[in-house]
Amino acid sequence: MSRIGKRKLTIPEGVIATVSGRTVQIKGPKGELAVVLPLGVVAEVGGSSITTGPESKDKEKFLSPFLGLANALINNALLGVKEGFSKKLELSGVGYRAKRTEKGISMTLGFSHPVDFEVPVGITVDVEDNTKITVSGIDKQLVGLVCAKIRELKKPEPYKGKGIRYATEVVRRKAGKAGKVQK
Numbered sequence: 001m002s003r004i005g006k007r008k009l010t011i012p013e014g015v016i017a018t019v020s021g022r023t024v025q026i027k028g029p030k031g032e033l034a035v036v037l038p039l040g041v042v043a044e045v046g047g048s049s050i051t052t053g054p055e056s057k058d059k060e061k062f063l064s065p066f067l068g069l070a071n072a073l074i075n076n077a078l079l080g081v082k083e084g085f086s087k088k089l090e091l092s093g094v095g096y097r098a099k100r101t102e103k104g105i106s107m108t109l110g111f112s113h114p115v116d117f118e119v120p121v122g123i124t125v126d127v128e129d130n131t132k133i134t135v136s137g138i139d140k141q142l143v144g145l146v147c148a149k150i151r152e153l154k155k156p157e158p159y160k161g162k163g164i165r166y167a168t169e170v171v172r173r174k175a176g177k178a179g180k181v182q183k
Contacts, residue, residue: 005067009050009075012082017050017074019043024050024074028081031122031138035073038066043074050074076140086136087147093162096154097130105133109154110162117150132167 011017015028024035024043037043040063043052052070054063079085091098091107098107104119105127119125123137123146133150137143147166156163158174165171 003068005052005064005071007071009071009078011045011048011050012078015078015082017045017078019045024077026074026077026081028078030081030084033077033081033138035070035077037070037073038063041066041070043070050078080138080140084136084138085140085143086134087143088167089133089135089147089150089164090167091131091133091164092156093160096162096164098127098133099130100125100127105150107153107164109164115153117153120146133164 012028015026017027018025022037022039022041024037026033026035037052040055040059041052042055043050052067052074054060054067091109093110096107096109098105101116104117105125107115107117109115120142122139123135123142125146126134126136128134135143135147135150137146151164151166154163156165156169156171158172159176161171161173
């Protein structure tokens with residue numbers, strides 16, 4: 001059985017978890033999330049912990065990766081409703097700017113027009129210094145997806161490093177034209 005799938009998840013203070021069928025409902029101070037478990041995986045709430053396991057012992061070897069997946073999804077939901085998740089993006093380039101609008105953010109990325117990005121429900125976007133974007137929410141997958149979609153609008157290029165990148169990302173730079181080779 002998977003090591004990650006075996007671990008007991010402790011329910012933090014102020015968080016309530018309930019299991020009904022294949023759905024685990026988690027309510028906390030920041031919001032509410034529902035995790036749908038893969039087929040063949042069951043979850044049990046006992047006291048202040050949650051455990052995952054296979055429905056039947058004869059399919060344990062086949063379900064091992066799914067046990068780890070279910071455990072990780074439940075853990076992300078527990079952390080999300082308690083603390084939340086956030087990722088930071090940076091705009092680098094001459095004239096690259098972002099500003100907050102009613103529906104999301106509007107960015108100037110070197111195109112002939114500003115690019116508007118509509119933020120989905122459950123995600124908050126903050127813009128600071130016109131070049132730093134912070135995406136936050138309780139759903140880890142949705143936060144990562146929104147960041148990836150924003151970054152996809154203008155990926156960092158390797159010659160000057162212009163574009164949208166994660167705050168921790170290091171862009172490998174290329175030398176460019178090396179000049180004429182002498183014979």
